Amino acid sequence: MATHVADASANIPYTQTVSRSFAWIVFALTFGLLISDYMSRQVLNAVFPVLKAEWGLSDTQLGSLNSIVALLVGLLSFPLSVLADRWGRVRSIVLMAGLWSLATLACALAEGFGQMFAARFFVGVGEAAYGSVGIALILSVFPPHLRSSLTGAFMAGGAVGSVMGMALGGVVSTHLGWRWAFGAMALLGLALVILYALIVTETRLSAGNNGSSPAHKIGASGRCAPPSLRNLFSALFSSISVVCAYVGSGLQLFTMASMIAWLPSYANRYYGLPPDKAGLAAAAFVLIGAVGMTTCGIITDRLSRDHAVRKWLIAIVYSVTSCVLLVAGFLLPAGPLQFVVIGLGMFFVAGTTGPAGAMVANLTHTSIHATAFATLTLANNLLGLAPGPFVTGMLADRIGLLSAMQLIPLVALSASVAFGIGYCHYGADLMRIRARHAAQRLQ
Structure with missing residues (x-):
């Protein structure tokens, strides 16, 4: 049965529809995927010297492999988030994380600059809207008075993932080769995607709605349909x-x-x-x-x-x-x-x-x-x-x-x-x- 919790931070009624333990599981898995996101993005920096030597790349080419991800995140974050609000945040998260993980695996298999650039392009597409969709999903299953804590903690995952991606990527590259550095990030991402898809579902998040709203309406506080684009x-x-x-x-x-x-x-x-x-x-x-x-x-x-x-x-x-x-x-x-x-x-x-x-x-x-x-x-x-x-x-x-x-x-x-x-x-x-x-x- 849903319990009513006063929203002291915004004075807007809040209805809790998932257990506190499941809400924290949602946070942990979504946070884990954010770390995977930034690990997949930043592992490239750890293998710059190796790629430069092996493929004879210029610094401009190396920089473009990094910049293409940031460019696509900037261009696609807004439109993909609009789609996620309508199509379903859980489904969108699974699709996005699956895409960037497979694209990171493609980086491990690349045979030259062109293939690596194409793979990094799809890493950017997959990661573009994850941060905004992920935090929106998390906030939907927690009381509003925790919003500052949750937002700060979630966004900190980007910094943690960046450091882990460069550090772990450097270690793996040194011992197993640069391809395994990308491969390790891809395997971690795919494992988390599978776990996420099995545990976090639209049905479980909207269980408290008693079937009164479509599955794409996310969580306890996501009951009203999104407004028209106009x-x-x-x-x-x-x-x-x-x-x-x-x-x-x-x-x-x-x-x-x-x-x-x-x-x-x-x-x-x-x-x-x-x-x-x-x-x-x-x-x-x-x-x-x-x-x-x-x-x-x-x-x-x-x-x-x-x-x-x-x-x-x-x-x-x-x-x-x-x-x-x-x-x-x-x-x-x-x-x-x-x-x-x-x-x-x-x-x-x-x-x-x-x-x-x-x-x-x-x-x-x-x-x-x-x-x-x-x-x-x-x-x-x-x-x-x-x-x-x-x-x-x-x-x-x-x-x-x-x-x-x-x-x-x-x-x-x-x-x-x-x-x-x-x-x-x-x-x-x-x-x-x-x-x-x-x-x-x-x-």
Whole structure:
């Protein structure tokens, strides 16, 4: 029997239709597939030197094998998420994960650049919408007051998977050859896909609906049919506060992306570390960021469970704190203290991921959550992940890498301004959305 749980974070009724243990199984399997996603994407970086030597590839060709995946994720995330909201999130997840795993297996069998490029193309197609669809599915089986924690923890899987893919890929490539590096990632993905298809089904997720809704309507909170395409864009940008959540999240990740991309070079140039040790140092900072995403999400939910508007204030604190710590860190002389302060900054720099995801979930209807998170992903890429490393490189060419790293964290202040504007409008926007949903239920 379904139990009614008050949604303290959004004041929207929530009906739990799966057991808590099954909800955590769904999270674990979906999280596992996200790690597989990023392992399959980043294993290529570990075998760059081998492919360059064996096939005589240029750096441009090697870079294109990486960029084609990111390009397709950016182009296809939104349209594929729209389709997933209509066709079924579980079916979409199984199809996407199966595709990227088979495509990764094809990478292991490639005999030249052309075949590898084609295989990486389909890796990108398979991975394009997984993040947005996966988090939408997870949020549909948990109470809304856990949204920040779940979003932060889930998104941290990307960082964990990236580090694991490069580390494990390097080890397997060294001992068994580069083809087995791709093969190992593919086999892991396929095993998880089979497990997922057997355990997580549309029927089990909608068991509490008593057959009153079609199978494609996902989970406890996904009962209403998605809006028509004509109304979709207005639903995605229905309030000032949701737009501020998109913008603030993207601007904050500008700093995160810049740090991840340039910390290896910084460690190499200013600490004299060889490339392998500089890469390990950067990987440690990536893991600190992943821990920060999860921890900051949990803290946000604890502090805002009874006062949803606090999510905005907490996001502002994370943005400002990361800015202060990173600027201070790069102003310090090279040494252990500098690494500690930069590490503390990295802990908070992606802490807004959970709050921003919760804000978007609260301000959009559950039937379009995959599409809403695809929009958030698009904002993260266009405003942060894509331009961050590029702008940092441009500044480094003109004023030096150290000076660039001292300036880049200031972008977090613009993120805090966006979150501040969202804070001012959130209460009125949420009341208007509640009234609209209540009217829809009466129709």
